[in-house]
Amino acid sequence: MKETAYHHGDLRNTLIENGIELINEDGVGGFSLRKVAARCGVSHAAPYSHFKDVQELLSAMADHVTSQFTESLRRSVEGDYAPQEAMNRLGTAYIAFFQQHPAYFPFLFFQSGITIQVDGEIDGAPPYPPFAVFRETGIRLFRSQGLPEETDGKMLLAFWSLVHGVASLLTSSGIRYSGDWQEVWQTILHSGGDMHENDRT
Amino acid sequence: MKETAYHHGDLRNTLIENGIELINEDGVGGFSLRKVAARCGVSHAAPYSHFKDVQELLSAMADHVTSQFTESLRRSVEGDYAPQEAMNRLGTAYIAFFQQHPAYFPFLFFQSGITIQVDGEIDGAPPYPPFAVFRETGIRLFRSQGLPEETDGKMLLAFWSLVHGVASLLTSSGIRYSGDWQEVWQTILHSGGDMHENDRT
DNA sequence: AGTCATATCTTTATAGTGTCAAGATTGCAT
DNA sequence: ATGCAATCTTGACACTATAAAGATATGACT
Numbered sequence: 001m002k003e004t005a006y007h008h009g010d011l012r013n014t015l016i017e018n019g020i021e022l023i024n025e026d027g028v029g030g031f032s033l034r035k036v037a038a039r040c041g042v043s044h045a046a047p048y049s050h051f052k053d054v055q056e057l058l059s060a061m062a063d064h065v066t067s068q069f070t071e072s073l074r075r076s077v078e079g080d081y082a083p084q085e086a087m088n089r090l091g092t093a094y095i096a097f098f099q100q101h102p103a104y105f106p107f108l109f110f111q112s113g114i115t116i117q118v119d120g121e122i123d124g125a126p127p128y129p130p131f132a133v134f135r136e137t138g139i140r141l142f143r144s145q146g147l148p149e150e151t152d153g154k155m156l157l158a159f160w161s162l163v164h165g166v167a168s169l170l171t172s173s174g175i176r177y178s179g180d181w182q183e184v185w186q187t188i189l190h191s192g193g194d195m196h197e198n199d200r201t
Numbered sequence: 202m203k204e205t206a207y208h209h210g211d212l213r214n215t216l217i218e219n220g221i222e223l224i225n226e227d228g229v230g231g232f233s234l235r236k237v238a239a240r241c242g243v244s245h246a247a248p249y250s251h252f253k254d255v256q257e258l259l260s261a262m263a264d265h266v267t268s269q270f271t272e273s274l275r276r277s278v279e280g281d282y283a284p285q286e287a288m289n290r291l292g293t294a295y296i297a298f299f300q301q302h303p304a305y306f307p308f309l310f311f312q313s314g315i316t317i318q319v320d321g322e323i324d325g326a327p328p329y330p331p332f333a334v335f336r337e338t339g340i341r342l343f344r345s346q347g348l349p350e351e352t353d354g355k356m357l358l359a360f361w362s363l364v365h366g367v368a369s370l371l372t373s374s375g376i377r378y379s380g381d382w383q384e385v386w387q388t389i390l391h392s393g394g395d396m397h398e399n400d401r402t
Numbered sequence: 403a404g405t406c407a408t409a410t411c412t413t414t415a416t417a418g419t420g421t422c423a424a425g426a427t428t429g430c431a432t
Numbered sequence: 433a434t435g436c437a438a439t440c441t442t443g444a445c446a447c448t449a450t451a452a453a454g455a456t457a458t459g460a461c462t
Contacts, residue, residue, distance in 0.1 A: 158363070
């Protein structure tokens with residue numbers, strides 16, 4: 001299908017891209033279906049040919065952003081880093097992603113309506129891709145530290161919660177903190193390591 | 202001022218209370234100024250006599266909820282608990298609060314427009330009351346463990362981030378996890394303690 | 403007691419929102 | 433070439449926040 005004056009040609013993807021841009025510019029609150037439609041040069045009801053309602057567009061946008069997010073996390077652990085260093089880089093990448101796009105946090109986790117499957121066993125839902133990266137990196141770290149497998153699940157969620165919490169605080173609307181957020185989560189990561197090392201000396 | 206048919210009498214507080222109820226029932230997305238006004242039995246423009254816009258009402262609602270939140274945290278550490286036990290109870294209370302009122306999390310941290318002052322030094326803003334409770338409990342714990350004072354700030358933020366992250370994940374719209382969230386943050390709290398204890402044996 | 407300013411609430415109006423229904427236009431298969 | 437189905441437009445409706453103008457009650461001052 002070619003683009004004409006009447007038929008856009010690739011409206012579905014254009015809506016997703018412009019919607020994401022709009023959120024980056026004006027935040028989640030500044031988003032509206034009509035604004036996105038206008039931005040794409042179509043009428044206000046045109047999106048309904050591709051999405052049954054605004055929530056479905058938001059979900060598609062979230063899927064797209066989640067892919068970028070997952071890619072960013074994957075890149076951060078590519079290469080042969082030591083387990084501790086890999087985990088360090090992963091957490092830093094997680095936080096940096098939302099530091100660069102503050103509007104993505106409330107959008108992805110409180111607005112989009114996407115499903116985040118933590119365990120791999122509820123319904124047939126696939127696991128949340130960013131958490132999957134966490135799992136691979138974490139397991140490698142835990143084995144290298146000789147931790148028992150039984151604690152893997154809880155430890156993984158704890159690590160995830162930590163960086164997720166930093167990202168959450170970091171992107172909270174009215175937060176004021178003069179320090180460096182990156183250091184916050186590394187405090188615990190390193191303190192865990194330091195605890196071992198210090199106690200051995 | 203008495204209540205008549207025309208003059209409500211205590212509309213400001215009534216709006217705040219009904220607004221909070223509305224958020225608990227329908228979530229942040231279900232909130233609207235007109236719904237709250239109707240709920241209070243006044244016209245849709247009546248709130249403008251007490252708040253300059255909807256954001257100001259939301260801020261007042263958030264202040265009220267934050268007070269309840271702070272009170273809940275304070276109560277959790279009342280009594281003479283050992284430092285580790287106090288911190289344990291505090292984190293549990295933090296998470297339990299948002300577990301009981303899932304809509305409060307996005308509301309307080311991404312919708313209300315209140316200011317969260319972490320350091321005590323930016324502008325003249327007062328520190329965020331819930332974090333103040335964290336500070337007291339954390340300092341007591343760190344001293345009892347012989348940790349150096351220089352790391353207090355980062356350690357506090359790390360602990361806060363951890364429980365905040367659990368609360369954030371816990372209240373994310375589409376999250377699915379079969380386990381117990383309370384155990385997640387205790388994993389790190391106890392693993393920190395266990396690291397010490399295990400290494401000493 | 404009477405008057406009046408002020409605070410509070412109502413009414414009305416406007417611009418913006420999501421969504422639906424009916425119609426117009428186009429591309430594609432027959 | 434014709435008709436079908438997908439896509440887009442137009443117009444409507446109910447809902448939203450907000451502003452302006454008017455109504456009503458309160459409390460203070462004479």
